[in-house]
Amino acid sequence: xxxxxxxxxxxxxxxxxxxxxxxxxxxxxxxxxxxxxxxxxxxxxxxxxxxxxxxxxxxxxxxxxxxxxxxxxxxxxxxxxxxxxxxxxxxxxxxxxxxxxxxxxxxxxxxxxxxxxxxxxxxxxxxxxxxxxxxxxxxxxxxxxxxxxxxxxxxxxxxxxxxxxxxxxxxxxxxxxxxxxxxxxxxxxxxxxxxxxxxxxxxxxxxxxxxxxxxxxxxxxxxxxxxxxxxxxxxxxxxxxxxxxxxxxxxxxxxxxxxxxxxxxxxxxxxxxxxxxxxxxxxxxxxxxxxxxxxxxxxxxxxxxxxxxxxxxxxxxxxxxxxxxxxxxxxxxxxxxxxxxxxxxxxxxxxxxxxxxxxxxxxxxxxxxxxxxxxxxxxxxxxxxxxxxxxxxxxxxxxxxxxxxxxxxxxxxx
Amino acid sequence: xxxxxxxxxxxxxxxxxxxxxxxxxxxxxxxxxxxxxxxxxxxxxxxxxxxxxxxxxxxxxxxxxxxxxxxxxxxxxxxxxxxxx
Numbered sequence: 226x227x228x229x230x231x232x233x234x235x236x237x238x239x240x241x242x243x244x245x246x247x248x249x250x251x252x253x254x255x256x257x258x259x260x261x262x263x264x265x266x267x268x269x270x271x272x273x274x275x276x277x278x279x280x281x282x283x284x285x286x287x288x289x290x291x292x293x294x295x296x297x298x299x300x301x302x303x304x305x306x307x308x309x310x311x312x313x314x315x316x317x318x319x320x321x322x323x324x325x326x327x328x329x330x331x332x333x334x335x336x337x338x339x340x341x342x343x344x345x346x347x348x349x350x351x352x353x354x355x356x357x358x359x360x361x362x363x364x365x366x367x368x369x370x371x372x373x374x375x376x377x378x379x380x381x382x383x384x385x386x387x388x389x390x391x392x393x394x395x396x397x398x399x400x401x402x403x404x405x406x407x408x409x410x411x412x413x414x415x416x417x418x419x420x421x422x423x424x425x426x427x428x429x430x431x432x433x434x435x436x437x438x439x440x441x442x443x444x445x446x447x448x449x450x451x452x453x454x455x456x457x458x459x460x461x462x463x464x465x466x467x468x469x470x471x472x473x474x475x476x477x478x479x480x481x482x483x484x485x486x487x488x489x490x491x492x493x494x495x496x497x498x499x500x501x502x503x504x505x506x507x508x509x510x511x512x513x514x515x516x517x518x519x520x521x522x523x524x525x526x527x528x529x530x531x532x533x534x535x536x537x538x539x540x541x542x543x544x545x546x547x548x549x550x551x552x553x554x555x556x557x558x559x560x561x562x563x564x565x566x567x568x569x570x571x572x573x574x575x576x577x578x579x580x581x582x583x584x585x586x587x588x589x590x591x592x593x594x595x596x597x598x599x600x601x602x603x604x605x606x607x608x609x610x611x612x613x614x615x616x617x618x619x620x621x622x623x624x625x626x627x628x629x630x631x632x633x634x635x636x637x638x639x
Numbered sequence: 640x641x642x643x644x645x646x647x648x649x650x651x652x653x654x655x656x657x658x659x660x661x662x663x664x665x666x667x668x669x670x671x672x673x674x675x676x677x678x679x680x681x682x683x684x685x686x687x688x689x690x691x692x693x694x695x696x697x698x699x700x701x702x703x704x705x706x707x708x709x710x711x712x713x714x715x716x717x718x719x720x721x722x723x724x
Contacts, residue, residue: 311656314711447656454664458657 229542230588234520235377235405235579236546240432240471247474248432251467259464260455269466276473283429283476284403284422285413286439292446292456293437293469297404297425298328299449300438301371303460304400304421305332307446308369309341315396316366320344322354322373322383323564329371329402330560342366351513352381352565359391367397374422375406378548378561378577379512380521382406389418398444404428404436408479409518410487420444426468431475435468486582490520493580493589497522500593505600511565511575520580525567528610529603531575537599538576543592546577570609640689643705646716648680649673655684655712662688663695666717670701673719678704681715689713699723 240248251272259270277288294300309319321333323345333343344362348354354372363370370392375382385401392399400421403412407422408429414422421444426435440446452461502508507527526534531547538545548559562572578592604610652669654662662683670679681692689706692715696703701723704716 307656443653445653445656448658451658454658454661458654458661461658 228591229544230584230591231544232578232580232584232588232592233544233546234581235428235577237433238427238430238581239583240475241430241478243478244431244471244474248467248471251470255466259466260453269464272470273464273466276469276476279473279477280424280437281439283412283480284407284424284439285415287442289457290414290439290442291437292440292459293435293464293472294460295434295465296436297402297423297428298326298436300423300425300436301326301328301400301402301404302332303438303446303449304402304423304440305329305369305371306335306449307459308398308400308421308444309336310447311445312368312398316368318342318344318364318366318368320346320359320362320367320370320397322346322348322371324348324352324354324376324379324561325371325373326377326402326404329373333371346372348381348564350566351516352376352379352511352561353513353516354383354388356384356387356391359388363391363395363397365395367392367395369398369400371400371402373405374401374403374412374417375410375518376512376561377405377521377579378559378575379523379565380405380517381513382410382516382518385419386417389420393418405518405521408476408483409490409520411483414439414441426472426475429472429475429479431472432468434465435472437472482582487519489582490580493584493586494520494522494578496586497578497580497589497592500589501596504593504597508600509567509571511562511567520584521577522580523575523577525562525571526574526576526600527571528607528613529574529600531573533603534574534576534599537603538592538595541595541599543595546579547575548577640693641703641705642707643716644707646678646680646704646707646714648716649677651680651682653682654688655682659685659687660691663691666692666695667699667723670717670719671723675719675721677719679717679719681717682709682712683715684712688715692717 257265257269259273277291281288281291319333319336337343346358372383372388374385389399398420401419402423404425407424420441422439424437426432448459450461509525511523535547558569558572693703700721702718702720704718707714
């Protein structure tokens with residue numbers, strides 16, 4: 226019988242029994258609407274506000290600085306659009322990094338239609354945004370800078386504290402998408418000095434359909450969803466009480482184990498990385514080698530397609546991903562991998578393992594055992610790989626180089 | 640409408656971008672934190688508040704001091720004259 230080794234926790238992760246247990250009553254006997262003025266409604270309201278405190282506690286915010294959303298993507302939309310629409314006179318320029326999640330990138334691009342100037346800052350080969358680049362690009366017209374705390378495709382952690390300081394020096398708001406980071410590494414909004422921070426429930430062991438945006442006290446935000454006065458008049462719609470309660474419990478549980486779990490996950494990740502790098506030739510470890518998420522191991526396998534490798538691994542019961550779950554079905558080369566300068570032909574071989582505490586050293590060893598064979602099998606039928614082995618890959622490489630140099634120039638121009 | 644200028648409030652409640660009818664709920668809550676005689680400044684970009692807040696003051700027995708048109712919002716001033724029920 227095949228064993229199952231699930232290492233795609235960035236895409237989806239189970240809620241713990243404790244989280245499921247606190248959610249259940251709010252799906253059934255405690256179904257009440259938190260806005261109702263009678264005592265039953267107050268019970269639901271209390272549960273929502275307790276969860277708000279639990280989420281705030283995980284990131285060192287105050288409860289009134291948290292607005293619940295339906296996802297990390299919604300939190301990112303609310304941050305970008307909410308700030309830009311609430312401060313129309315502040316400036317018409319938005320700066321984001323080139324490796325942001327689509328919910329930030331596409332929110333920023335939306336403002337190009339409204340005649341805002343949107344700047345996409347390039348990153349280095351490890352995916353790190355050099356603060357000097359922001360210093361060069363920012364001006365008094367900039368209303369918002371948004372740079373993620375950690376990248377879900379390559380695991381790199383960005384120097385957000387320094388970037389936030391630069392934004393503030395120029396009077397701009399600073400938002401960080403911390404969906405991949407909160408619940409995985411310690412995050413303190415006051416230490417970081419950010420004005421806004423997005424997180425998602427699934428990122429920290431909470432249920433799907435939940436997320437939250439931290440906004441520093443006094444920050445004006447235009448709502449995305451107009452209607453009633455839920456969430457302090459910042460997001461209309463009856464609250465997802467079971468989801469919010471689950472998110473709160475997950476935040477509380479994760480806070481208690483955050484530091485020790487990060488150490489354990491980093492050790493497991495290093496075991497996986499060392500094992501695969503030693504056994505598979507022409508394997509590239511993407512992202513920053515040290516400044517990265519603890520349970521995150523991302524690679525590009527030369528000469529093959531990542532989708533095929535993920536498919537083959539799944540036949541062995543090993544579940545990984547090719548990149549961000551949202552974009553992996555588009556069969557496009559990841560913009561993140563392009564931004565770190567990888568040629569398309571190599572970026573197509575992307576495979577990402579995201580571990581959590583349920584993974585074991587034994588499971589890691591199983592992946593190390595099965596992975597090389599899967600790669601060999603695919604390379605044996607890969608025209609790209611075989612052409613390279615025959616010494617005929619130069620022309621294709623040159624074409625990639627020209628294309629990527631052109632992309633680099635586009636980024637440099639900002 | 641009574642227009643005023645140069646009022647120095649004891650506290651400010653920013654309701655800009657926040658949805659109706661919060662302007663009828665939050666001032667009362669915030670006034671609870673003020674002492675009698677102190678002035679609350681309410682910032683809002685909602686036109687309806689220009690009628691609603693003076694009416695709310697009359698109904699609740701608080702004093703509507705007046706309003707000032709700011710650059711990006713209205714500033715309405717309420718003096719607390721009695722404890723909020």
